[in-house]
Amino acid sequence: MTTIHHEVQANCPPEKVWALLSDLEAVQRYNPTVRTATVRGARRTGVGAERACELVPKGRVVERVTHWEDGRAVGLEVAESDWPIHFMRWVTRLEPAGATTRITQSLEYKVKFGPVGWLLDNLVMKRKLTSTLDEVFASLVKHAEGAK
Numbered sequence: 001m002t003t004i005h006h007e008v009q010a011n012c013p014p015e016k017v018w019a020l021l022s023d024l025e026a027v028q029r030y031n032p033t034v035r036t037a038t039v040r041g042a043r044r045t046g047v048g049a050e051r052a053c054e055l056v057p058k059g060r061v062v063e064r065v066t067h068w069e070d071g072r073a074v075g076l077e078v079a080e081s082d083w084p085i086h087f088m089r090w091v092t093r094l095e096p097a098g099a100t101t102r103i104t105q106s107l108e109y110k111v112k113f114g115p116v117g118w119l120l121d122n123l124v125m126k127r128k129l130t131s132t133l134d135e136v137f138a139s140l141v142k143h144a145e146g147a148k
Helices: 015-021 023-030 116-145
Strands: 001-010 034-040 050-055 060-070 074-082 084-096 100-111
Touching: 001 116, 015 023, 015 084, 015 100, 015 116, 023 034, 023 050, 023 084, 100 116
Parallel strands: none
Antiparallel strands: 001 100, 034 050, 050 060, 060 074, 074 084, 084 100
């Protein structure tokens, strides 16, 4: 299993960041790898809510909410995808830090294909995923702070 940690600061209160994270379809506004996001089913928030994301340049993933602390944390897992993974899950947490917000995320995943998957992860996948998440968090912060 591989774990990736991220931590960033947003120059705005946690409520602004939470407004984006708690709106499951808003991921298409701040994640450059998501073309569209649509909530599946009647549940729009809370544990059990799901979203389907059409990806750039191609592909699709379904994510399910597994953790929900209103205003403080949201956790998701990949429920369906064509990625070479056994599982992927993460929790994003918000903490007030004076007039700013500390955003942290811990993401865990396990690749398929045994030793070949391990090699693929260590040579390519972890680095690419970390770089993509760097972009996602930078964009999330910009949107939360009100920049376009």
